[in-house]
Amino acid sequence: MNKLLLILLIGVFSYPVFSQQDFEGRSLDKGLIYTADSDTIEGQYIVFMKDSIEYYLEGYQTRHTIPLNDVNEVLEYNGNYGNTGIWLGAIGGAVIGVVAALGTKETETSGYIQTTTIQTWPIYLCTGLGTLLGYVIGMSIDDWNTVYSKSMSFLKNLNIKQNKLTGTSVSYRVYF
Secondary structure (H helix, E strand, O other), rough: HHHHHHHHHHHHHHHHHHHHHOOOOOEEEEEEEOOOOOOOOEEEEEEEEOOOEEEEEEOOOEEEEEHHHHHHEEEEEEEOOHHHHHHHHHHHHHHHHHHHHHHOOOEEEOOOEEEEOOOHHHHHHHHHHHHHHHHHHOOOOOEEEEEEEHHHHHHHEEEEEEOOOEEEEEEEOOOO
């Protein structure tokens, strides 16, 4: 039971530990820095140092530095949802177009032969409009990934190892 509990604890804590290690030297082209003062900094060419973050503000050529202790969260810009919007809009528009086209169904009977026709222009029109609308909406939604979060940063220096002599060892590095 103790080994199962230990494996569970290691599994729970390993995700944030391993996801936030080795920040030093990591760089981002564009990102948001949320500070402890509730300020939001839109930085470019952000570089993580050992205990600080260096960045440029848009339109400025001066490199700014902020201590890592004053940062709550750093988000990395990953583009927008334009391509996803195209696909979702096209599929949604095509479904609406097919439903609208089925409403234009006409049946002709000549003798024993019954012919059913629908007009296909609603399918093309709704698919095109859905694609365009999906692209416009997707372009307006930015995609951001969390790179650093102060709420989990205390775990980045936690080191859990299995050794042959004493079983499991847990260590934590503190920088002064």
